[in-house]
Amino acid sequence: MMQVISLLLENKPGALMRVTGLLSQRGYNIESLTVARTLDPEVSRMTIAVDVEAAQRQQVIKQMNKLINVLQATDLTELPSVMRELVLVRIRMPQESRQAVLKEAEIFGGRVVDSSTEGFVIEVTADPEKLGEFIDVMGSYGEIEVARSGALVIALEAKKLKLQPPVPTKKLEEVY
Numbered sequence: 001m002m003q004v005i006s007l008l009l010e011n012k013p014g015a016l017m018r019v020t021g022l023l024s025q026r027g028y029n030i031e032s033l034t035v036a037r038t039l040d041p042e043v044s045r046m047t048i049a050v051d052v053e054a055a056q057r058q059q060v061i062k063q064m065n066k067l068i069n070v071l072q073a074t075d076l077t078e079l080p081s082v083m084r085e086l087v088l089v090r091i092r093m094p095q096e097s098r099q100a101v102l103k104e105a106e107i108f109g110g111r112v113v114d115s116s117t118e119g120f121v122i123e124v125t126a127d128p129e130k131l132g133e134f135i136d137v138m139g140s141y142g143e144i145e146v147a148r149s150g151a152l153v154i155a156l157e158a159k160k161l162k163l164q165p166p167v168p169t170k171k172l173e174e175v176y
Contacts, residue, residue, distance in 0.1 A: 001054050002031065004083070004153050007046040007064060008071040011037055015069035019046060022063055028052055032085075032150040043071065049151050080156040086149040087131045092119040093142030101141050108134045 009015045016035060023030055032049035052060055057075055064073035093101055098120075105112065105122045108130065114121035119142065124134050128151060138144050 001052065001057075002077070003050050003052040003057050003060065004076045004081075004151065005048045005050065005061065005064065005073060006076050006153060006155070007048070007073045008038070009044055009046060010069040010071065011042050011044045012069055015044070016046070018067050018069060019048070019064060022067060023048070023050055023060075026060070026063075028060070034150040034152055047151055047153050074155070076153050076155055081153050082156065083127055083151055083153045084125055085128050085131055085151050086123065086125045087135065088113070088121055088123055088147045089135060089138050090114075090119065090121045090145040091138050091142050092144075097141045101138070104134075104137050104141075108137075110134070 007019065009019070020030065020033070029051045030048060031051060033046070035044055035046045037043070038045050050060075057077065061073050061075050064070055091101060101120065101122075102112070104110075105120075105124070108124050109126065110122045110124040112120050113123045122138070124131060126134070131148070135144070135146055
């Protein structure tokens with residue numbers, strides 16, 4: 001079953017590697033991964049879609065919350081949320097199909113971001129299922145090339161950020 005995990009983590013070198021390494025060590029396949037800085041430049045939001053058995057979902061979240069640099073890991077799989085993904089499709093098609101392709105792109109809320117005599121590059125933002133349908137439709141008109149962003153997910157109900165308690169440290173003077 002697909003699990004969607006949202007993480008807030010410190011924007012530091014190695015943070016992404018620790019999270020993906022944990023999943024890799026456990027034998028989980030990452031289906032989608034997106035990472036970007038939040039409004040706070042020291043914190044990044046990572047969204048991961050990973051194939052995990054339902055019985056193991058809570059364990060994955062607990063393990064992620066124990067990782068260095070992870071401030072919060074949340075399972076969004078069953079929470080009310082909005083999921084979107086961006087796709088860029090380059091389509092090369094016969095001249096007589098151009099108007100039909102433009103009409104289909106409009107139906108899916110797409111927009112042409114590049115045009116040439118051979119075809120178009122079309123951008124669409126939607127949920128992953130709708131993007132799959134769009135890609136199938138475009139493929140029926142000609143040769144396509146696809147680039148997908150990966151899933152972006154945000155919970156509909158805002159949850160307060162619960163940071164892990166700081167690790168106690170001794171002052172340098174106490175050590176020497």
